[in-house]
Amino acid sequence: MTEPILQVTDLVKHYPVTRGVVFQRTIGHVRAVDGVTIELKAGETLGVVGESGCGKSTLSRVLMNLEKPTSGSVKYRGKEIFGLRGAELKKMRRQIQLVMQDPYTSLNPRMTVGDLIGEPFEIHPDVAPKRDRRGKVQELLEVVGLNPEHINRYPHQFSGGQRQRIGIARALALRPEIIVCDEPVSALDVSIQAQVMNLLGRLQKDFGLAYIFIAHDLSVVRHLSDRVAVMYLGKIVETGTEDQIYERPTHPYTQALLSAVPVPDPMSRQTKKIIRLVGDVPSPVNPPSGCRFRTRCWKAQEICATQEPELIDRAEDRHPSACHFAEAREIVVSHEAGTS
Ligand SMILES: Nc1ncnc2c1ncn2[C@@H]1O[C@H](COP(=O)(O)OP(=O)(O)OP(=O)(O)O)[C@@H](O)[C@H]1O
Ligand code: SF4
Ligand SMILES: [Mg+2]
Numbered sequence: 001m002t003e004p005i006l007q008v009t010d011l012v013k014h015y016p017v018t019r020g021v022v023f024q025r026t027i028g029h030v031r032a033v034d035g036v037t038i039e040l041k042a043g044e045t046l047g048v049v050g051e052s053g054c055g056k057s058t059l060s061r062v063l064m065n066l067e068k069p070t071s072g073s074v075k076y077r078g079k080e081i082f083g084l085r086g087a088e089l090k091k092m093r094r095q096i097q098l099v100m101q102d103p104y105t106s107l108n109p110r111m112t113v114g115d116l117i118g119e120p121f122e123i124h125p126d127v128a129p130k131r132d133r134r135g136k137v138q139e140l141l142e143v144v145g146l147n148p149e150h151i152n153r154y155p156h157q158f159s160g161g162q163r164q165r166i167g168i169a170r171a172l173a174l175r176p177e178i179i180v181c182d183e184p185v186s187a188l189d190v191s192i193q194a195q196v197m198n199l200l201g202r203l204q205k206d207f208g209l210a211y212i213f214i215a216h217d218l219s220v221v222r223h224l225s226d227r228v229a230v231m232y233l234g235k236i237v238e239t240g241t242e243d244q245i246y247e248r249p250t251h252p253y254t255q256a257l258l259s260a261v262p263v264p265d266p267m268s269r270q271t272k273k274i275i276r277l278v279g280d281v282p283s284p285v286n287p288p289s290g291c292r293f294r295t296r297c298w299k300a301q302e303i304c305a306t307q308e309p310e311l312i313d314r315a316e317d318r319h320p321s322a323c324h325f326a327e328a329r330e331i332v333v334s335h336e337a338g339t340s
Contacts, residue, residue, distance in 0.1 A: 003078075004039035005210060006063070006096075006178060011036045011072035013055075013062050017285055031284045032058040034234035035072070037311075040178065045204065045211040047221030049257065050231030051281055056214045059231075060180045063212075064096050065089075076178075094124055097171040099164075101183040106167055107155040113166055114151040117141070120173045127174055140169040143206075145199060161192035165199065172203065180212045185220065197224060218254075219261045222246060230254045233284055233292040236311060240319035250315045250326035252297050291323070299325050 014029040032055045040046050048056055061067045063074050065081045074081045076092050084092055100106040107116055117137045121128040128136045138148035144165040146158075155163055164184060171179050181200065185193040201224055203209060215221045221228060222242065229239040230253060238251035249255050256275040277296050282288055288295050294304040303324055313319060314326035 002041050005042050005077055006040040006212075007073075007075040008036060008038045008063055009073045009075075011059070011062060011074065012070045013058050013067065014070045028285045031234050031287060033062065033069075034284075034287075036231075036234075036236055038229055038236065038239070040210050040212060042177065043204070043208050043210055044226040045213055045221075045224050047218075047225035047228040048212060048214045048231060049216065049218050049221060049228060051216055053281055053284070054231045055234040055284070056216075056231060057182055060098065060182050060212065060214060064098060064180060065092065090124070094127075094174045095176050096178045096180065097174065097176040099167050099171045099179060099181045099184045102187050104160070104163065104187070107163060109155050112152050112154055113137075113141070113146075113158075116155070116166060117169045117173055120170065124174055136173070137169075140173060143172065143203070144169045159192075160188050161196060164188060164196050168196075168199065168203070172207070175207065176209070178210045178212070180214070182214045183216065184213075186215065186217075193220070200224065217261070218246070218257050230257065233281060233287050235292060235322065236320075237293065237323070238319070238321045239311070240317075244317055244319045248317045248328040250317060250319070250321040250328050251293075251323045252299050253293050255329050293323075299323075301325070 011033055012035055013033040014031050016026045017028040017030060018024045019027050036059060038046065048059065050056055062069050065074070068082060076096065081092055114134065114137050117140055118133050121133050121136070134151070138151055141148045141151065146162060146165055146169070155166065158166065184200070185196050188196060200211070204211060211224065213221050213224055218228070225242050227239065227241055228245040229236045230245070230251065231237070232253050238245065238249065238254045245254060246258065249258055256277045259275040275298070279296050282292070282295055290306050291297070291300070291304040291309050294300040297304070301324070307324070309322045309324045311320045311322040314321045314323065315328055317328050
């Protein structure tokens, strides 16, 4: 079996909540990421899916070493990334790149596309000496499906989808091994989303990239993901292969997310019953006791309030699920359920 290139173990990131201006007191903590364990193998895609505020972006910032964790470990090729300094830190930063959600705000409007895509070479001049940079940038523009002659244009002269392609070219410039894609298509029109997803798929094959692909909708990550981790209030609640998560999900939260995915076939649409998630995601400052999903779960029993379910292999399908009553269920669910 191939060794993972990235190993994230029991990762925790809490932000203090303070009160007072002169005498600041910590009155609690936002438990943005609360004990996440995931791994990524070379060349694969791990989809990370969950509702807004569940900690996806925080997880991506910490595992890229852009923020320090409260506790836990992230190892890149066997080395703890938070202990890296100097040349080793620079090397790690080169290998793990980020594509952000919003192509409008993530690119400096005063820089030309050539400068934006070539900027990483300023920090890593060994990858492209000055004389080669223009050529390299033009090559990158071509690779992501943009016209190399547009090298002197500014971001506002491109459409949203084209701007996201610029962001992808920039992430690709240093030939990284891993790209963390934090909702890279959610700000784009549906037709453009498909084009950008196809581009990411092609680049993965051509350059042997591994992706951590973050989304709030299970349908977005399906075709690209080898494995999927479903996140709720700072924790992974179910993880498995694409088949296990989409065909035989065992956690009620995954089942509810899947039941909300639109079905194109009218016949299936008629038989499909929706599991309605009632209420909002609880505050990560004060999450519910026991199972964090219990306030919205139609299967909740007494034990769910007192005992936190571990993320372990459960049910007949044997993939990790954090539910005391995990059981496989088809996606086109047979009855409507809810807690109201
Ligand atoms: N710097 C910070 N200081 C305090 N709280 C923060 C900070 N960054 C994030 N949070 C909080 O941590 C929680 C998780 O936020 P995060 O942005 O990681 O969620 P997300 O899953 O990426 O959401 P979205 O889908 O909306 O992008 C939220 O409650 C957020 O308010
Ligand atoms: S442990 Fe209980 S509350 Fe949590 S998902 Fe399972 S049934 Fe629902
Ligand atoms: Mg986010």
